[in-house]
Amino acid sequence: MSQKKPEKLIDENDIRLDGRKFNEMRPTKIEVGILANADGSAYIEQGKNKILAAVYGPRETHPKHLALPDRALLRSRYHMAPFSVQERKSPAPSRRELELSKVIRESLEPSIFTEYYPRTSIDLFIEVLQADGGTRCAGITVASVALADAGIPMRDLISACAAGKVEGRLVLDLTDVEDKAGEADMPLAYQPSANAITLLQMDGMLTGEEFEQAVNLAMEGCKQVSQIQKDALRAKYTVAKEGEGEKEETEEGEEE
């Protein structure tokens, strides 16, 4: 039971199937601190992607022998729910999920001050509840926010976005259909304050010049994502700030 490939992915006006231009990201919304038990958590909706991230830690490492003497051990698990994709996926971790868990961990660890908490572990869980292409990028984006929500000190938030090639044109933030039918997909994760790329993968075919353009396009997307992350964190803590002004407040007239 596979999806029928659509006739054209980009029309004569350079508009994609979902109405976007080549350099437009899908509408993205992030909520912070939505799970009660986790030390930090966040939820992202990006187009049809729905992904949850939760952080436990820093906490004692179990099993103890895995603990590192000089820093915290970051463990991450990227997992897709069986109902997240068109054809039900077995709950057992697939090779793809194991590879993604690894590259996601490697994309986030540079930003965390793991050296502050030797012998502990920081456990990160990314659960894809619904998938529509670009889940590892959305996963990194929401995981970074969850880490900030957990109060874990970081050099920066990591934002991620994929660029790719569809029907001969370079585009930003590919959907599943675009990824499957397109010529190349290139997920990239970025640490803005250090101008650092912490995740980079590609499958497909790109010339050298296309590759360079795709990198720049993806980085532009990441900068947009970064703003969305910051806004989400500010929104969570600004609710608490309601009613505050810039000046000294007077006592009377305060509503409970």
Next chain:
Amino acid sequence: MPVFYERRQLVTPGDLLAENDYVPGENTHKENGKIYATRVGLVNYEDKRVYVVALKSFYEPLIGDTVIGKVVEVTLGGWVTDIRAPYLAMLRASDALERPFKPQKDDLPSLFDVGDLLIAKIVAYDRTRDPLLTVLERGMGKITRGQIMEITPAKIPRVIGKQGSMVTMIKQETGCQITIGQNGRILISGKSPEDERLAVMAIRKIEQEAHTTGLTDRVTEMLKKEKGNKEVKENVTEETGKTD
């Protein structure tokens, strides 16, 4: 002047706060002459120092801190204690008994058992080992009455107030004994559950409004108002809110 935010603005990790001759304070780090926030919080500039008051953080043990811990395991030589930190803390028998520990005679669980809450002090802590506790000081030891509240450790200074002004006021208004653990646990022990509830309410309000000004007065006013209402409801049974 190379600063990029106004005082008390909300910043997120990676935000560039200041440059060059500024000194990085709490929850910031300096790299290549630039100072960035490392946590979500309110930025502040004091002389040449820039720091962030974190709105969300966890407790990091500090030698000398008073903490409220929960025993999670009794071992041969002491008690493993959860102090809401990345590390479990250890209370050795020698730091709990006023006389030398005799393994054959002393039955550790009868002194403190799994699940018991303790007021303790951190006496040792470094990068290579878990924090060590002692209960051999006045006011320390097993908690036998009252209720425990948990709040974000970052807000504890606000609950204490300048030179203890806030907590002293709450004690006066509610008649409760209040012991504050730096690790975000607070023991409230009053003459009645109703008195304790007032104290809990006050502390919750502080937690939510910790970043605002004029808080002490607003909390005082709230307590006075609640106590006024209480007199009216004196003869009615009511459910008290439960806290940990």
Next chain:
Amino acid sequence: MASKVRQKRIAQLISHEKRLDGRELTDYREVQLETGLIERAEGSARVRLGKTEVLVGVKFEMGEPFPDTPNEGVLTVNAELVPLASPTFEPGPPDERSIELARVVDRGIRESKAIATDELVIEPGKKVFVVFVDVYVLNHDGNLIDASSLAALAALLNTKMFNYEVKEGEVKIKPGYKPLPIRNYPIAVTLAKFNDKLVVDPGLDEEEVMDARLTITVEKDGKICAIQKGGYGHFTAEQVVEASKIARQKSEEQRKLVVKE
């Protein structure tokens, strides 16, 4: 694991654009290639890249095609970090390292369409050839990806399929062999980053010190068909673009070792 002193020395040398074994920053170690050494396999090759040693065997089976590609044969790549290859390899199910290795090698072959999978159909929609590429790491001295990719390509070029005909829905083997149809020659080039320096083909001791690695797989016309960043450090955009240029250049040299024009 190399001592701290040695690690410091390696980092120092590289910052002065020198390497411990005397190589230039963009030099590969010496490659020794041998093919056809496992007769039981339909194709095989062994690559020694410096002291890193990888053996790849190719085997065929007949099976069903994937539902969304009914007229194509199937490729599956597996990698094993055999415990004897390194003190850090333990017996057990594939861990994330071996899975990453297999998937990166797979990506290069698959995305470059190196194997003409449309010529592996026995009965359209029903029966196709399944090509198993098994990567067997025998000694780990760094840069398993490039060594494995090279060996996999050599093994595929070495692979022979038996002649057959389909009679009454049954596959009948005929005498003689033909080579597995190969249309592209993907070459993986891995660079390691040390601060602002990029180094090709990191040895094991260099891998222990590097910030991160970037593998760029290049197909025969110079297009990039797979990229994989690994390790805990990062690259700048400029470094990534520079790496791609170095990779495209080096891939041409490495390809000559495997593909005799």
